Amino acid sequence: MEKNQIIELEITDLSYEAMGVAHYEGMTVFVNNALPGETVEAKILKVKKSFAFAKIEQIIKESPDRVNIKLNQWVQTGLASLAHVKYDKQLEFKRNQVVNLLQKAHLDDVKVGETLPSPEQTGYRNKAQVPVREVKGQLEIGFFRKHSHDLVPLTNFFTTDPEIDRVLVAVRDILRQYHVPAYDEIHNQGEIRYLDIRRSKATGEIMVILVCLHKDFPQLPKVAEAIKQIDGVTSLVLNYNPKKTNVILGKVDYLIFGKPQITDQIGDVKFKISPESFFQINSLQTPRLYDLAIKKADLQPDDIVIDAYSGIGTIGLSVAKHVKSVRGIESVSDAVKDANNNAKLNGINNAKYVAGKAEEVMSRWAAKGMKADVIFVDPPRKGLTSEFIEAAVKTGPKKIVYISCNPATMIRDLQEFMNEGYTFSQIDPVDMFPQTPHVEAVTVLERTRK
Ligand code: SAH
Numbered sequence: 001m002e003k004n005q006i007i008e009l010e011i012t013d014l015s016y017e018a019m020g021v022a023h024y025e026g027m028t029v030f031v032n033n034a035l036p037g038e039t040v041e042a043k044i045l046k047v048k049k050s051f052a053f054a055k056i057e058q059i060i061k062e063s064p065d066r067v068n069i070k071l072n073q074w075v076q077t078g079l080a081s082l083a084h085v086k087y088d089k090q091l092e093f094k095r096n097q098v099v100n101l102l103q104k105a106h107l108d109d110v111k112v113g114e115t116l117p118s119p120e121q122t123g124y125r126n127k128a129q130v131p132v133r134e135v136k137g138q139l140e141i142g143f144f145r146k147h148s149h150d151l152v153p154l155t156n157f158f159t160t161d162p163e164i165d166r167v168l169v170a171v172r173d174i175l176r177q178y179h180v181p182a183y184d185e186i187h188n189q190g191e192i193r194y195l196d197i198r199r200s201k202a203t204g205e206i207m208v209i210l211v212c213l214h215k216d217f218p219q220l221p222k223v224a225e226a227i228k229q230i231d232g233v234t235s236l237v238l239n240y241n242p243k244k245t246n247v248i249l250g251k252v253d254y255l256i257f258g259k260p261q262i263t264d265q266i267g268d269v270k271f272k273i274s275p276e277s278f279f280q281i282n283s284l285q286t287p288r289l290y291d292l293a294i295k296k297a298d299l300q301p302d303d304i305v306i307d308a309y310s311g312i313g314t315i316g317l318s319v320a321k322h323v324k325s326v327r328g329i330e331s332v333s334d335a336v337k338d339a340n341n342n343a344k345l346n347g348i349n350n351a352k353y354v355a356g357k358a359e360e361v362m363s364r365w366a367a368k369g370m371k372a373d374v375i376f377v378d379p380p381r382k383g384l385t386s387e388f389i390e391a392a393v394k395t396g397p398k399k400i401v402y403i404s405c406n407p408a409t410m411i412r413d414l415q416e417f418m419n420e421g422y423t424f425s426q427i428d429p430v431d432m433f434p435q436t437p438h439v440e441a442v443t444v445l446e447r448t449r450k
Contacts (some may be wrong), residue, residue, distance in 0.1 A: 001027055001052055005044045005142060009037050011255040015132060016097055018437040019053075029054050032146065033075055033352035035063040043171040052171050065089040074158045077143035080435035083158065087434065089116040094429045096130035098407045102427070105411050115294070119284040121434040125160040126199055126264070126283045129248055130168055132175070134182040141172045141195060141320050149185065159435050164197050167206055167230055171195055174226040178219040191217050196239070196249070198273070201283045202265035205234040207258075209275055215240050220295065224256045235259050237275050240308075249276065255306045261338065266290065271342050280312040284338045289403070289430045289440065290318055293376065296444035297401045299303045303373040306395070309360045313339030313351065316378050321352045327372075327401075328353035329361045359388040366394035375400045383409025386416065393420045400445040405432075407441050414445065421449040 001007075001024065004037025009022035011034045015186040022042075027389040028051040031042050032381065039061040042054040053137035065086050072082040082090050094115045102110050118124055122201070130141045133151040155169050175182075175192060196209035205216040208227055215238070223379025227236050235258030242290040253275050264279065267287050275280045280286040293315065299305070303323040307316030312335050320326045330336050330353060339353035354361060358379070372395040377384060383406060392400065404410035409428070414424055424446040 001025065001044060001045055001047050003047060005042070005055060007042060007054075009034075009040055009042050009054070011038045011040065013327075014093055016437060018085075018093070026050075026196055027052055028058050030296045031094050034059075035085065037061075037063045039196055041248050044353075055334065067227075069426075073143075073152050074435070076145055077152050077154075078146050079154075080158050080232050081144045081146065082435075082437050084437040087117070090434065091117055091431060093437070094155075094431060096440055097428050097437075098429055099441050103410050105415060107411070107415075111426040113426060115117065115152060115429040115431050116285075116288060118282060118431045118434045119288075123160065123162050124282045124284065124434060124446055125157075125164070126201060126278070127197065127281050128157055128160045128164050128168060128307075129194055129196045130157070131194055132182045134184065134190070139176050139182045139192070140146055141168055141229065145367070149240050159199070159433075161199050163206070163232065166198050167197055167199075167208065167233065170194055170230045171208060171210075171227060177226070178223050180219050180223060181447065182219065183213060185244070187444070188213070193241060194248050194273075195197055199232070200210060200262055200264035201262055204232060205259070205262040205264075206232045207235040207237065207251075207252065207262045208233055209237045209274065210250075211241055214251075215254065220256070228257060233258070234262065239275065266314055267318060269314075269346050271312055271314060271317075271343075272338055272345065273312055273409055274334040274338050276331070276332055277338050277425075280311075280314065280432070285312075285430065285432050289432065289442065290315060291402050292428060292430065293403055294319055297374045297376070299374060304371060306320050306362075306372045306375040307353075307363065308375060309378045309380070310339055310353060311335050311378075313342050313353055315378065316351055316353070317342055317346060320348045323374075324350065327365075328350035329356060329358045331355065331357055333384070339443055359385045359391070362388050362391035366391040371373070371395055372397045376403070378403040379399070379409075381406040381409065382412045386415075393417070393422075396447075398447050401442065402445065403442050405438065405440050405441070407439050410441060410443070414443065421447060423448050 011020040013021040021028040022029045029056045042059040046053040142151045142153040181190040184190040194211035199206045236256040238254045240252045307328040310330040314325040333355045338356040343351045427443045
């Protein structure tokens, strides 16, 4: 097999990254955009030892699960790489990811629920982080083509709140008007690296963050004045990121005008969110995810609850009024401040959040003999560490509710809890990210030993 070769392939599977999978002369071929059940004429793009990447030249036999969307760019970029699949099949794809991982781990008897569909399937994101680059001599916003840093210019981001798209385009036009240079990542020059915009559906507040190479640039006063005039914008922040890096945000924020946080709401709890703080991006699906997690926790009025990887305290503060106390851990210090302020904002006085690495703080608490009844964990993609798991078990919880954005690391961690005397019988996928292959899932571990 060689580059540029054109071959006919039968697609038999969908990879976890939503690439069509085919087998050809002992090689596995990943075909961008192709779906199981399809026969395609494909062009080989890259050949490795046992696998290759290809793109579709022509679909010979089309899957009935395919949606023929007009803007193929969404699928070509990492923005919405499942957008060519009918929604009910997307839900099935996500459930299958969990089923397959359980099978690999020899945990076939664990039940997997149907994926909980998202109330909105497009326009659901309350936040956009959009790269800014120069394309053909003009500043553009858009998204990177999959596995590359080629910017595909876009004005409709499909999964983002259309009100955010409106502001993105307005800011782009202001940057063009005042000739502010886009970031040039090859030479680490220019100015605007990303636009990061958050909007609350509950309050309508909008925060615009310009991610910049410098702390200041000559056109900033005029640009700020113009952004202030965009309908709905309540804050402008300059995030300073001088490094040659793929990490989007730098470490320092300067408030240029407006409120330092934006206010949002989940259920009847209000939250103020700082620029660096994590906040769930699917506003309508988040309360449904939390409701499911809270139901699994079966909380009692006397319970001592730990909210680990707490972000701004959204889970702990949602349950605080129904339990004895909540202790939270989060590594981003601004998010911890937000969490403690959010407790006050909602008249909650039995919840306290501390800054630190969950594994370290939990070990400290366990060593001091602290006891917990229920622990919520909601770690980033890499999951938990053995140090965290051991310490968590030492606090003696009867239940551990695990919310995960990466079922692979979740199932790895669940097995470690099983070795420590915990058991689980069901995992429920929740669709937080329609049109993308990302899978969110929830389960509860119960203590089997006294
Ligand atoms: N439970 C929250 C946040 C989940 S996202 C919510 O539902 O909104 C995961 C959070 O874990 C992020 O806020 C991230 O900053 C934090 N985090 C990442 N690594 C961590 C670590 N080692 N210790 C504590 N928190 C961590």
